[in-house]
Amino acid sequence: MLIVADENIPLLDSFFSDFGDIRRVSGRELSPDQVRDADVLLVRSVTQVNRGLLEGSRVRFVGTTTIGTDHVDQFWLESQGIHFCAAPGCNANSVVEYVLAVASLHASRRGLSNWARQSVGIVGAGNVGGLLAQRLERLGFTVVLCDPPRQQAQFDGLDEPSATEFSSLEQALECDLVTLHTPLTREGEHRTYHLLGAQELATLRPDQLLINSGRGEVINNADLLARLQQPDAPTVVLDVWENEPNIDPQLLQQVWLGTPHIAGYSLEGKVHGTETIYRALSRFLGLPVRKQAGQYLPQPPLSKLAFTSNAGDDAIQQALHNCYDPRRDDARLRLSMAGDEQQRAQAFDRLRKEYPVRRECSSLKIQLKGSSKSMGEQFRSLGFKVNI
Numbered sequence: 533m534l535i536v537a538d539e540n541i542p543l544l545d546s547f548f549s550d551f552g553d554i555r556r557v558s559g560r561e562l563s564p565d566q567v568r569d570a571d572v573l574l575v576r577s578v579t580q581v582n583r584g585l586l587e588g589s590r591v592r593f594v595g596t597t598t599i600g601t602d603h604v605d606q607f608w609l610e611s612q613g614i615h616f617c618a619a620p621g622c623n624a625n626s627v628v629e630y631v632l633a634v635a636s637l638h639a640s641r642r643g644l645s646n647w648a649r650q651s652v653g654i655v656g657a658g659n660v661g662g663l664l665a666q667r668l669e670r671l672g673f674t675v676v677l678c679d680p681p682r683q684q685a686q687f688d689g690l691d692e693p694s695a696t697e698f699s700s701l702e703q704a705l706e707c708d709l710v711t712l713h714t715p716l717t718r719e720g721e722h723r724t725y726h727l728l729g730a731q732e733l734a735t736l737r738p739d740q741l742l743i744n745s746g747r748g749e750v751i752n753n754a755d756l757l758a759r760l761q762q763p764d765a766p767t768v769v770l771d772v773w774e775n776e777p778n779i780d781p782q783l784l785q786q787v788w789l790g791t792p793h794i795a796g797y798s799l800e801g802k803v804h805g806t807e808t809i810y811r812a813l814s815r816f817l818g819l820p821v822r823k824q825a826g827q828y829l830p831q832p833p834l835s836k837l838a839f840t841s842n843a844g845d846d847a848i849q850q851a852l853h854n855c856y857d858p859r860r861d862d863a864r865l866r867l868s869m870a871g872d873e874q875q876r877a878q879a880f881d882r883l884r885k886e887y888p889v890r891r892e893c894s895s896l897k898i899q900l901k902g903s904s905k906s907m908g909e910q911f912r913s914l915g916f917k918v919n920i
């Protein structure tokens with residue numbers, strides 16, 4: 533069996549070499565010729581998987597080690613009887629930690645003494661948005677969820693009956709922090725392409741923070757640039773951009789923090805993505821599942837942080853920054869944006885390819901001296917290991 537795989541998928545040999553030969557390719561530049569004689573195609577978000585790529589090939593199974601599926605023409609694959617599998621939720625925790633780190637830095641920057649007094653509008657309450665809502669609520673934030681497809685499903689009795697209350701996009705956009713976690717969809721009643729355009733962006737106030745770590749095209753980037761050039765602009769953080777890797781350098785200059793689509797790039801998130809597709813391929817081939825992510829995730833050297841009883845929110849915020857500080861990724865991106873358009877695009881992809889190992893909050897052990905039990909619970913709810 534021949535497996536053609538994006539060279540940026542981690543642990544390809546560990547998980548897939550028992551199935552057959554692996555041909556590593558550049559996902560961004562994959563051509564029909566490179567995949568024609570393959571049985572299995574494994575991709576990340578940068579490969580457009582469609583008729584143009586696969587017509588006439590031998591491929592019977594396509595796996596993407598990502599949550600997002602907007603790069604895959606699933607309708608065409610199905611019409612050809614090609615099995616498709618994605619990795620829902622694989623890096624959701626990584627994205628949640630990214631958003632919490634950003635929110636915490638923003639609070640420090642604004643000198644907010646109690647960051648949880650803020651309201652957070654979450655647009656898209658699926659694996660990422662739902663997990664984020666849980667964490668924020670435990671920390672005491674007021675959370676407003678906007679998810680019209682789930683709201684509709686709840687109304688139709690199709691979604692799990694729960695106490696979840698959904699709000700409109702307008703209500704979410706009134707919150708102190710607004711964070712986008714929808715898939716990119718271009719059709720249908722709830723399509724998200726340019727969900728935020730000039731009209732929606734005009735409603736945002738200068739004291740608000742808007743974060744996009746879903747897909748770039750969910751915000752009209754030209755309208756966003758125009759809005760950011762106004763004196764009453766909100767603060768904006770972008771992990772995802774229209775036209776990646778050709779991002780708009782002017783837009784990067786205007787946002788507070790800009791990162792190269794790495795919100796989901798914790799080591800845990802990446803390895804879980806590979807594991808999910810390994811499992812799916814094993815099932816597809818009728819073979820036993822023998823490997824799991826835990827075998828290949830090196831135990832992180834547990835760093836320790838100590839806090840005393842009077843440490844309030846500061847302690848949680850410090851711990852979050854200690855674990856992951858998005859300002860480093862922002863600085864790397866800004867430094868790499870010299871040169872012409874092609875050089876900038878290559879630099880964007882290089883930052884992603886050579887991304888340093890990032891571990892999640894579970895790699896940090898918090899030592900609390902004389903602190904309350906509830907403080908310990910808050911740390912635990914964020915995934916930290918806690919000693920009281």
Ligand SMILES: NC(=O)C1=CN([C@@H]2O[C@H](COP(=O)(O)OP(=O)(O)OC[C@H]3O[C@@H](n4cnc5c(N)ncnc54)[C@H](O)[C@@H]3O)[C@@H](O)[C@H]2O)C=CC1
Nearest residue numbers: 599600656657658659660679681714715722745746795796
């Ligand atoms: N920046 C990064 O590194 C990463 C980005 N992502 C992006 O985040 C997206 C969300 O991930 P998950 O939460 O795991 O997906 P999910 O499929 O579990 O949840 C998405 C939610 O968005 C809702 N939704 C759809 N259309 C909507 C609309 N018009 N308005 C409001 N809500 C809407 C859906 O009903 C669903 O509940 C992915 O599709 C992917 O594009 C995911 C992982 C990493």
Ligand SMILES: O=C(O)C(=O)[C@H](O)COP(=O)(O)O
Nearest residue numbers: 576577578598599600796797
């Ligand atoms: O999982 C997703 O969806 C993502 O956006 C990925 O984290 C993006 O990573 P690449 O597939 O582009 O490496």
